[in-house]
Amino acid sequence: MVFFRLSPVPGSGLVLLCLVLGAVSSYSLELNLTNSEKNICLYAKWQMNFRIRYETTSKNYKFVTISDLANATYNGSICGDDQNGPKIVVQFGSVFSWVVNFTKDVSTYSIDIISFSYDTSDNTTFPDAKEKGIFTVYNPVAFGIPLNDIFRCSSMSTLEKNDVVQYYWDVHVQAFVQNGTVSTKEFLCDKDKTSTTAVPTVHTTVPSTTMPTPKEKPEVGSYSVNNGNGTCLLATMGLQLNITQEKLKNVLLTLTSTFLFLLQWVWPWASL
Numbered sequence: 597m598v599f600f601r602l603s604p605v606p607g608s609g610l611v612l613l614c615l616v617l618g619a620v621s622s623y624s625l626e627l628n629l630t631n632s633e634k635n636i637c638l639y640a641k642w643q644m645n646f647r648i649r650y651e652t653t654s655k656n657y658k659f660v661t662i663s664d665l666a667n668a669t670y671n672g673s674i675c676g677d678d679q680n681g682p683k684i685v686v687q688f689g690s691v692f693s694w695v696v697n698f699t700k701d702v703s704t705y706s707i708d709i710i711s712f713s714y715d716t717s718d719n720t721t722f723p724d725a726k727e728k729g730i731f732t733v734y735n736p737v738a739f740g741i742p743l744n745d746i747f748r749c750s751s752m753s754t755l756e757k758n759d760v761v762q763y764y765w766d767v768h769v770q771a772f773v774q775n776g777t778v779s780t781k782e783f784l785c786d787k788d789k790t791s792t793t794a795v796p797t798v799h800t801t802v803p804s805t806t807m808p809t810p811k812e813k814p815e816v817g818s819y820s821v822n823n824g825n826g827t828c829l830l831a832t833m834g835l836q837l838n839i840t841q842e843k844l845k846n847v848l849l850t851l852t853s854t855f856l857f858l859l860q861w862v863w864p865w866a867s868l
């Protein structure tokens with residue numbers, strides 16, 4: 597059984613950006629999975645969004661940002677059994693699905709693999725896509741957490757693979773919950789440990805075995821922030837800043853994380 601809740605979250609950069617442009621779209625996903633004895637086996641609450649690059653028929657690249665998960669469903673999410681660990685399956689729209697599964701060891705449990713699929717044959721989300729079909733990216737995370745601890749990471753984590761960048765923040769998750777009681781003992785991600793202030797730092801990279809993607813050059817193209825059935829930002833960017841990566845990094849580091857987050861949407865290459 598799946599119990600879930602969606603709450604609009606004020607305060608994230610994207611919300612700010614969309615507020616400015618007249619639409620709100622950031623949701624915190626929350627779910628409790630329960631086993632046959634109606635005990636909670638897995639608790640998760642998190643925020644995420646995605647930036648997808650695709651090639652158009654006119655050989656340009658377009659970017660789509662998926663951030664409105666308001667109508668997310670959790671079909672397929674299971675507590676698992678002795679053979680298979682638990683997994684969270686999230687569908688949003690008819691175009692996207694997201695799966696994370698967990699494994700257990702003697703004293704730890706791990707977030708195993710995050711996979712994300714999108715269907716470019718949906719021509720409202722991916723207008724003029726050159727290649728139509730379902731694409732899936734797998735991000736092995738293999739991140740271990742002590743059993744009976746709840747993992748928390750308020751900081752931003754980024755996963756990059758092929759044409760997809762995934763952003764995660766405000767993450768709380770505990771799999772293999774014992775006796776149906778979600779732990780109060782938190783296991784923090786490194787980025788949360790080092791940030792002494794409450795200001796979340798941007799761009800933690802979750803340890804992963806993925807190949808580092810080569811630094812992208814600034815790309816000219818259209819960028820849109822998709823809020824589900826509409827678009828709250830659409831801009832064509834043809835601007836190249838004459839600033840070195842290093843300088844840019846220093847400049848960025850002095851900015852607040854919210855603004856940084858906002859920047860990513862305006863200048864997606866600025867974060868690389």
Ligand SMILES: *[C@@H]1O[C@H](CO)[C@@H](O)[C@H](O)[C@H]1NC(C)=O
Nearest residue numbers: 599600601626627628639778
């Ligand atoms: C999930 O369970 C926790 C702990 O029992 C509770 O605080 C929370 O409200 C529940 N959330 C949902 C969406 O049912």
Ligand SMILES: *[C@@H]1O[C@H](CO)[C@@H](O)[C@H](O)[C@H]1NC(C)=O
Nearest residue numbers: 669670671672687688689690
């Ligand atoms: C999820 O399951 C419910 C009930 O079984 C069904 O009505 C709904 O269509 C399913 N949604 C998806 C996206 O599969």
Ligand SMILES: *[C@@H]1O[C@H](CO)[C@@H](O)[C@H](O)[C@H]1NC(C)=O
Nearest residue numbers: 680681697698699708709711
């Ligand atoms: C997790 O899912 C991936 C593919 O989605 C699969 O290859 C892997 O075996 C799964 N791991 C577990 C522990 O179920």
Ligand SMILES: *[C@@H]1O[C@H](CO)[C@@H](O)[C@H](O)[C@H]1NC(C)=O
Nearest residue numbers: 717718719720722723724725
């Ligand atoms: C989108 O796809 C549908 C069905 O494949 C087609 O009928 C429609 O003309 C397409 N729309 C655009 C704008 O290409």
Ligand SMILES: *[C@@H]1O[C@H](CO)[C@@H](O)[C@H](O)[C@H]1NC(C)=O
Nearest residue numbers: 743744773774775776777779
């Ligand atoms: C779960 O319950 C068992 C038996 O009541 C107890 O021995 C164990 O310590 C409990 N585990 C946790 C994590 O509370």
Ligand SMILES: *[C@@H]1O[C@H](CO)[C@@H](O)[C@H](O)[C@H]1NC(C)=O
Nearest residue numbers: 664666667689823824825826
């Ligand atoms: C969410 O679902 C409701 C009811 O099915 C629908 O009216 C609404 O347009 C959907 N919103 C989004 C953003 O897909």
Ligand SMILES: *[C@@H]1O[C@H](CO)[C@@H](O)[C@H](O)[C@H]1NC(C)=O
Nearest residue numbers: 619620621664823824825826
């Ligand atoms: C999505 O569309 C539905 C129906 O047209 C509308 O009621 C809803 O407000 C829209 N949601 C957003 C976020 O624009």
Ligand SMILES: *[C@@H]1O[C@H](CO)[C@@H](O)[C@H](O)[C@H]1NC(C)=O
Nearest residue numbers: 835836837838839840841843
């Ligand atoms: C960028 O700036 C450097 C020095 O600040 C200058 O040498 C170079 O010509 C500039 N490049 C462009 C494309 O304007």
